[in-house]
Amino acid sequence: MNIIKRLQHAIKNLRSTNKSQSIALNNLYKFLGIEPDLDERVLADATYFACMKVLCESIGKLPLKLLKYNEKNGVETARKHPLYSLLHDRPNPYMTSTSFWSTVEYNRNHYGNAYAWIQGAGRHMKLWILPSEDVEVWWDDAKILADQPDLYYLYSAGGKLYRFGSEEILHFKSSNTLDGIVGVSVQDQLKSTIQGGVKSQNMLNKMYNNGFTAKTVLNYTGSLNDANVNELVRMVEAYGKGELSNEGIENVIPIPLGFSLNPLNIKLADNQFIETKQYTALEIASAFGIKPYQIGDYTKSSYASAEAQQLSFYVDTLLYIIKQYEEEITYKLLSPHEFNDGYHFKFNVSVILRADLATQIDTLSKGVAGFIYTPNEARAMLDLEAKEGGDKLLGNGASIPVELAGTQYIKDATNQTNEGGGKNNA
Known part of the structure; x- marks a missing residue:
């Protein structure tokens, strides 16, 4: 069976399956007293919109960098790699990195899945966001679409159906999934709420x-x-x-x-x-992983500082999302050879964990004094230019290597013995 017949057969099965599923879901919604067309008006809820805004802007503001482990077991930024500017600055000619990742996060939450088409390779690679409602995910174990079983993405647009292999699509799903392949949207989880x-x-x-x-x-x-x-x-x-x-x-x-x-x-x-509306707002925010203070509810705020709030939001909510992004991007965009050479993508979360200027300077000063940062590395974190001689590790003169710890006391004891012996002999 050639590919055209396979696609026609797949479309026929897809339409019949979708039609029966749609009828069943509508009947179920009516039985439960839920309106099936809720999706079009869901953003009318202020809490839902606020939660979407917080997550989309949080992901959009994080710079995505391509890093590499060097021979000294350190990490350096791979700015000369062709994929660095693609992910960090502009994934395609029409979208900045900020708007691109914000849009991906919006689709991931609102529809449960976000899809980005990988066009080309190397310096000519571009990333294009596909409308989530127009994409179907198929596990082709029956070999309808190809001779090898694989995960395929069917995208319908302009009366045509396009097929993409699993290696051609960046797929980001919500944290709630029943099969590990397709995510469940928040609005489906909390439809009645x-x-x-x-x-x-x-x-x-x-x-x-x-x-x-x-x-x-x-x-x-x-x-x-x-x-x-x-x-x-x-x-x-x-x-x-x-x-x-x-x-x-x-x-x-x-x-x-x-x-x-x-x-x-x-x-x-x-x-x-008012109490019922507030409880509903907290339910929606909880489903998104949003803290009450982020939607304007400060009745039970118990954080000691703004830094503690941001750290809690990062650990409890963003860490899972960011880790999923990094794993998917690294696996799909880097070749096995590049991955083995130590290349990997990583979001810079310091932009949301950044403290006030006085705390930053105090922390960096301690890092330089403790042989963690060179002066130029610390200056770079404050967006300052490098200075001559600032690439050497400096620190407290009283610090010694761990293998030499205690040797100063042995030397002093030897000197005292020699000096004492001389006086006795005299």
């Missing part, structure tokens, strides 16, 4: 539009036909909503003689609206 947040915000918006006027019961004696009742109700609502404010009528509702309005007051406090 996010839906409740959207509905609560819509209710609040509606109350604002109504001028916080509650529903009322119009009492009257006598009989009115339907047309008169509808007209009377329409006018009362117009007065209550402030629609006649341009005519100078804002706070008065005229009622005919023999009529009375009895409001059906529904107080937000009585229904614990």
Whole structure:
């Protein structure tokens, strides 16, 4: 079977499978009372948007560097490698590194998976983000797409279907996955919770539009036909909503003689609206791994400093995400020969763990005095130029190698013995 027939057969199976799955999911959502089209309005929830913003900007602000282990067991930046500028500066002609990785992180969270096509190789390599909703991941164990079983990515665009092998796509998935291949999005995990947040915000918006006027019961004696009742109700609502404010009528509702309005007051406090909304926000933030203070909730903040907050966010949330990025990029973009030579990609997390200037200088000074940094290495961390003679390790003159520790006392004891013996002989 040639590749065209294989693809046609795959498309037919894909469409039939997707159609049956879509019907089953819609029926399940309706049974659970969940709206199937929630995805289009999920960003209306402020907490969801805030969490997405925090993660996308956090990944986007981290510089991605290509490093190499040298012969001295140290690490140096491989700036001359053709992939350094690609990942660090501009993955493709239309996107900066910041916007590229922010977009990848957005897709990874919102859809559960993010895909980037690797076009070309070496100096001509470019990375292109594929819309996550248009990509299907297939494990071709039946050898429908090729003669060898492999993981394939089918991308549909413009009425055409494109096939990519596993080595042609950078695939970043969410931390929640059932098979280790495809991730599960946060909105699928918390569909009912996010839906409740959207509905609560819509209710609040509606109350604002109504001028916080509650529903009322119009009492009257006598009989009115339907047309008169509808007209009377329409006018009362117009007065209550402030629609006649341009005519100078804002706070008065005229009622005919023999009529009375009895409001059906529904107080937000009585229904614990604020508490419920806050709890929903914390649930959504927890699913993203976002700390409460990052969405404006400081009621239970117990961090000693801003540095402690950033360190907790890095360890608890970003470390897993960053490690996944580094492993996928290193494996897919570097050849086995380059990997064996010590090349590897690494995000510079110091930009989010950076302390204030006084703490930075104090820490670097101790690093230079302790033979950890050369003066020029410490100056580079402060974005200062290198100085002549600054490439040598300096430190406290009282420091000695560990293998010589204690020898000074042996020497002193020998000198004292010799000196004592001379005096006795004299």
